[in-house]
Amino acid sequence: MTVTADPKEDLNGKEPSQVIEDNDDGEDDVPEIDPAGTGDAKKKKKKKKPKKKKAEQSDPPRIGLSKLFPTNVYPEGELQPYKDDNAWRTTSEEKRYLEKLASEDPQTTYQNIRRAAEVHRQVRAHARKHIKPGMSMIDIVENIENGTRSLVEENGLESGVGFPTGVSINNCAAHYTPNAGDTTVLKQGDVLKVDFAFGVCKRRNKYWSPGIDVRLGELGGYIQETMESYEVEVGGKILPVKTIQNLSGHSIGLYNIHGGKSVMQIKTDDMTKMEEGEYFAIETFGSTGRGHVVDSGDCSHYAKIVDAPRVPLRLTSAKSLLKSIDKNFGTLPFCRRYLDRAGETKYLLALNHLVQQGIVQDYPPLCDQLGSMTAQFEHTILLRPTVKEVVSRGDDY
Incomplete structure (x- = not known):
């Protein structure tokens, strides 16, 4: 649809440059004034910004x-x-x-x-x-x-x-x-x-x-x-x-x-x-x-005791494992699979020693x-x- 207008004419109280007609083609129709008065004004297309699509969760859920x-x-x-x-x-x-x-x-x-x-x-x-x-x-x-x-x-x-x-x-x-x-x-x-x-x-x-x-x-x-x-x-x-x-x-x-x-x-x-x-x-x-x-x-659940005593550890492997527990879990509960995931291996002796020393609590089934x-x-x-x-x-x- 072509819009023509006299620049001085008031269209329902609005200046011609303010009038926009939409022909439902997904774009705004913006009138272009014809300064030569030939009646041959052309319509410019102004693209609408696409609406942002709301993020949806995946299946299985993996989106943060x-x-x-x-x-x-x-x-x-x-x-x-x-x-x-x-x-x-x-x-x-x-x-x-x-x-x-x-x-x-x-x-x-x-x-x-x-x-x-x-x-x-x-x-x-x-x-x-x-x-x-x-x-x-x-x-x-x-x-x-x-x-x-x-x-x-x-x-x-x-x-x-x-x-x-x-x-x-x-x-x-x-x-x-x-x-x-x-x-x-x-x-x-x-x-x-x-x-x-x-x-x-x-x-x-x-x-x-x-x-x-x-x-x-x-x-x-x-x-x-x-x-x-x-x-x-x-x-x-x-x-x-x-x-x-x-x-x-x-x-x-x-x-x-x-x-x-x-x-x-x-x-x-x-x-x-x-x-x-x-x-x-x-x-x-x-x-x-x-x-x-x-x-x-078999026990799978463990957690470092919140007010665990500071005791000397005779096993070097226990000292190393305790550092890993502090770094990865703090006082949050963990399981043996989480130690595997953290790269620990052959740790059962050290883990049992930490339990015996009252530093880590075990939680059997x-x-x-x-x-x-x-x-x-x-x-x-x-x-x-x-x-x-x-x-x-x-x-x-």
Whole structure:
């Protein structure tokens, strides 16, 4: 369409040079004034800038979060209001101000936790779709950990895998990940617990009683009451669900995955309170067995003790291994596969020596009686000044 106009003519209050007509050809039609007055003005084409396509995650997930969230602001988890004695926090000006300060700083704990939770959600969703009977445990954990490392954009102790990927099966409840050479394969009918970085509870009644000033011993009673009100059918038999009484959730600290406070799954006399600003892994373990786990099988999980003593080491290999642990993991948990990945070889004697000297803690697999089935559900919660945030909540879990 050709546009002609007298330069002095007002077109609906606009100068001719301001009038643009679009003929839907993907380009803007810009009028060109005819100074000679021949009526033969021509239209120039001005190309529109193409819209930036939003980055999407790959399958398997391998695109770093900085490309998906360039502002470094990550999605909030599920928000749950405080109730009863803490309901005042929702409208308190002081608490709202503290919330504002923490939310505006992209380097706060809030954004760091949400970043980790987003990694967990995306990798978890992929794992749920793709884990199938016939897969080896090695393939399962490496697929998960490769996704975690890619999304968090691994950078030494600044960002990486926070905990070895647990793939405990059936009566084994926790702390099993395959060592090199392990040929275990997931079979049809196996109950598999996939535990990595973050993990949740499913029930939403008393189960979600965690909150500021809640006493940990009382919370354990709510967990036990809820879990043991259910039954499960296994092999055509209806069996009661028991809480595993010697496993627990815990608070989380900086470079200290078990931050000092434990959330047991039974009622206890523990009067310790949850406090504002803390965050917790609320882990729940159910079993059709005794409801009690013991150490069983080859150890894979280890961690340097936070306040480890400074003791002389008589083995040169132990000194060298400790330097490697400090460099690669600090006080974060690691497994033998991670030592292999770091280039360590023939390290078992040195590793056992560090355990014996009280510098490194070993965490063997934890199992209930043979023939029983165990399950784990977990979520990570952040106790903000005005609201509880279940940071690991997703559409699938």
